[in-house]
Amino acid sequence: MPVATYLKEIDKDSSNLIKALQTVQKHEGFISDENLKELAEYFSMPPVEVEGVVSFYAQFKRSKPGQFIISVCDGTACHIKGSDLVKNWITEETGIESGETDDEGVFSVETVACLGCCSLAPVMAVNGKVHGNLSRKKVQKTLRQYREEAHND
Numbered sequence: 810m811p812v813a814t815y816l817k818e819i820d821k822d823s824s825n826l827i828k829a830l831q832t833v834q835k836h837e838g839f840i841s842d843e844n845l846k847e848l849a850e851y852f853s854m855p856p857v858e859v860e861g862v863v864s865f866y867a868q869f870k871r872s873k874p875g876q877f878i879i880s881v882c883d884g885t886a887c888h889i890k891g892s893d894l895v896k897n898w899i900t901e902e903t904g905i906e907s908g909e910t911d912d913e914g915v916f917s918v919e920t921v922a923c924l925g926c927c928s929l930a931p932v933m934a935v936n937g938k939v940h941g942n943l944s945r946k947k948v949q950k951t952l953r954q955y956r957e958e959a960h961n962d
C-alpha cells in the first residue's frame with residue numbers, strides 16, 4: 810500500500826520522519842525499499858538520508874519479518890535462568906539465530922529486554938504471547954505448534 814495512505818495525520822516536516830517510519834512499520838511490518846523511496850519523496854529528503862535514519866535505530870526492520878516473531882527475553886532474571894540455552898533450543902528448532910528470519914518466512918527471532926514476567930523465567934514471547942518456565946521440550950513443542958499453524962494457513 811502506498812505509504813501516503815498511512816501518513817495523512819503527519820505533516821511533511823522532516824522532524825516527523827521517525828513517527829512516519831514507526832507508522833509505516835506498524836502497518837507493513839518492515840520498511841521496504843519502496844516504502845523508503847516513498848518516505849523520502851514525502852519529506853522531500855534524499856533516500857540515503859532516510860536510509861541513514863532507518864539503519865541508526867534498531868527498532869526499524871528492513872526485511873520482511875516471519876509470520877511468528879519469537880522474542881527471547883535476555884533480562885537479568887531470564888539470563889540467570891538460562892536464556893542462552895533458550896536461544897540455542899530455538900536455533901535447533903528453527904535453524905535461525907537472533908536477528909534472522911527463516912527461508913520459509915515462518916519465524917523471526919529477536920532478543921529483547923525484560924518482558925515483565927520474571928517469575929516465569931526463562932521466558933519467550935511469540936507474537937506477544939508469553940511462554941514461560943521454558944525447557945528444551947517446551948520450546949520444541951511450542952514452536953512446532955506455531956509451525957503447524959503456519960502451514961495450515
Ligand code: FES
Binds near residue numbers: 883923924
Ligand atoms: S527478565 Fe525475562 S521476563 Fe523479566
